[in-house]
Amino acid sequence: MISILVDVSGFAAALLFILGMKRMASPATAVHGIWLTGIGMVAAVVASFGYLSAIPVEARPHTLTNVALALTALALGGGWAWWRGRRVAVTAMPQMVALYNGMGGGAAAAVAAVELMARDGGEASVGVLLLVVTALGALIGSISLSGSIVAWAKLDGRLERTFRFRGQSAVNGSVLLLALGAAAWALADPSQLSLAIFFAVALLLGVLMTVPIGGADMPVVISLYNAFTGLAVALEGYALSNPALMVAGMMVGSAGTLLTLLMAKAMNRSLANVLFSRFGDPVAGSTAGVAGHMKSVDxxxxxxxxxxxxxxxxxxxxxxxxxxxxxxxxxxxxxxxxxxxxxxxxxxxxxxxxxxxxxxxxxxxxxxxxxxxxxxxxxxxxxxxxxxxxxxxxxxxxxxxxxxxxxxxxxxxxxxxxxxxxxxxxxxxxxxxxxxxxxxxxxxxxxxxxxxxxxxxxxxxxxxxxxxxx
Missing domain, CATH: 3.40.50.1220 (TPP-binding domain)
Incomplete structure (x- = not known):
């Protein structure tokens, strides 16, 4: 009976996510869509708790060792988000979105870290595909976390400089290769050292990707990291065999990707140009055509x-x-x-x-x-x-x-x-x-x-x- 209720809860969560996203497509119905997705998230959380109690202990891929701690974390996180969300000014909305989006990516990376560390303790023996998916989710989630924090700092005026240097794209590419190499090392020889290096390099990559991007491109960057977070959540949902997480993550990831591409198109620039160009640098002749003077009126x-x-x-x-x-x-x-x-x-x-x-x-x-x-x-x-x-x-x-x-x-x-x-x-x-x-x-x-x-x-x-x- 519990197993049936869990399956129904997961299905209801996925359905509410889909309906909520559909309602968000129009400003007139967006508030209703937000409520639907919120209810869907509650259903997904309930299903996650029920999932672990619905199957035999020996068949569980994961164990729920501290229900009280989990409920306390949910209460603290939900209460803080509700309190801050009701008080945030519209001017501060972009940095709040960037910060909370980064938290989603960080949560996905944390789940992946737990899964990978379990192998270090000899608890799990899983297939190569599942390990690769977990590591990929960890990489993308970490990039989203650190990149979103930098975006938040830029939008909030805490980081006003745009750090650019010659050969920056080549450096970022090298760090990406290093992150992939560290991931391979962590999968082949799981240890605290290999995992620490992997996550450190992944977080560094998110910072290096974001610090050169100017404020004019921040809307595209926020949308891109939103897509990253969705993808990371979907990958970790697969690793956890959690359908609700997979559906929610895939929807957020696809919606964020489409929005990112549409916004880049609206600027008549490719996504690569947004991420790797030196947009905003002084350009010789960029004031060509300026003639006359500014006039003011009361x-x-x-x-x-x-x-x-x-x-x-x-x-x-x-x-x-x-x-x-x-x-x-x-x-x-x-x-x-x-x-x-x-x-x-x-x-x-x-x-x-x-x-x-x-x-x-x-x-x-x-x-x-x-x-x-x-x-x-x-x-x-x-x-x-x-x-x-x-x-x-x-x-x-x-x-x-x-x-x-x-x-x-x-x-x-x-x-x-x-x-x-x-x-x-x-x-x-x-x-x-x-x-x-x-x-x-x-x-x-x-x-x-x-x-x-x-x-x-x-x-x-x-x-x-x-x-x-x-």
Whole structure:
């Protein structure tokens, strides 16, 4: 009877994972999808505990030696995640995602470490395929752990330097070969020394892979390590003969891989270029085409221009998240709509610091999903738009991506904000974006800068429109 309940729990967990991922495909149903996958994870945990009690002791590949310790760990981890998740700011969401994703990879690596150390103690005698799968999961999980920690440190401002040196790709390739060699040694002659060297080299590889990558590529990196974690979990699920882990890991791994490739495509770059290029380095001639000067206008004047426009497109960026101004932005949008202005939001695939960052930001402010358009759906509309307002975005609206072949962002699809009749850019100052290149949009005749913190600027705009209505 227990065996049947365990099998049903595992099947239910897998089904809930699949349904939850499907629901997450749309912003309108994403919250429901998160609840479904959460319930599925609970079912998977219950099935894991029941699995060990459902089969005879002599047939168990693993033993559950301390239920109290396992339950305590679940309570501490779940309680901490719930408490932190409810308090994290939207600006800190990317680094939280990176950190928790790394924990998943680390957990998979830890499971693999236990399996490999068991061989050192002479407890297990398993097939070569199972050993190779376990070691591969350990390698990928370790890379995901250390790489995600570096990504978290970069996003959180704790590691501001980008470490690059000549021959870096060759060094990383050599460390990868060394990790594979250490894995072979650990499998052929399992000992504490061989395992320690293997995991140390694997963790080092994750660090070396991530430290040269600039902030502009962080959304792709987070997505890639998410795929790595899923793959590591799937491999360890196979090693543990746990179907729920295999299904969950394969789904996360495939979804993360597809998202990574789609985001790289959105930047018109290959994944290899993201991981191994020196993106963001100064490039000779990268300021070609800069002519004229930046013009600035008062926030009130920009607001009144939008008030009497017919169409307005809003382009949000990370600066909006930093200023925590999404609610005030939506207040401005509602005032414009009341005045008869048609307002839309345009989202670039790599805007922000993680996949879907801007969608999460706008959803938190209560912006209806039907007002938000992806780049490919709205780009042709800019040329017939009266006003485009860019708030905290930079590289994703830089026309240099179309015209300057020497620019590191050349060829990257951008939002065509520069084609609107009038463009306002809300920005703290005249600094460059993450790509480190001048934005040609700021110098165009139809563009004006509105300098200041996004929240302060939007407050002034809202007040101007309210006074005009009065």
């Amino acid at each position: 926030a009130r004047d920009a607001a009144l221009t939008m008030r009497y426009a017919t169409t307005v497109i809003v382009v949000p960026g990370y600066g909006l998240a930093v200023a925590q101004a999404q609610a005030k932005l939506y207040e401005l949008v509602k005032l414009l709509q009341t005045a008869g202005v048609a307002v839309r939001f345009a989202i670039h695939p790599v805007a922000g610091r993680m996949p879907g960052h801007m969608n999460v930001l706008l959803a938190e402010a209560g912006v209806p999903y039907d007002l938000i358009d992806d780049m490919e759906d709205i780009n042709d509309s800019f040329k017939s738009t009266d006003v485009a307002i860019v708030i905290g975005a930079n590289d994703v609206v830089n026309p240099a991506a179309r015209t300057d072949k020497a620019s590191p962002i050349y060829g990257m699809p951008i939002l065509n904000a520069d084609q609107a009749r009038q463009v306002y850019v809300v920005k703290r100052g005249q600094g460059k974006g993450y790509a480190g290149v001048e934005n040609l949009l700021f110098y165009q005749d139809n563009c004006a800068m509105v300098y200041g913190d996004a929240l302060a600027v939007l407050n002034a705009m809202v007040q101007a429109i309210k006074e005009q209505a009065a």
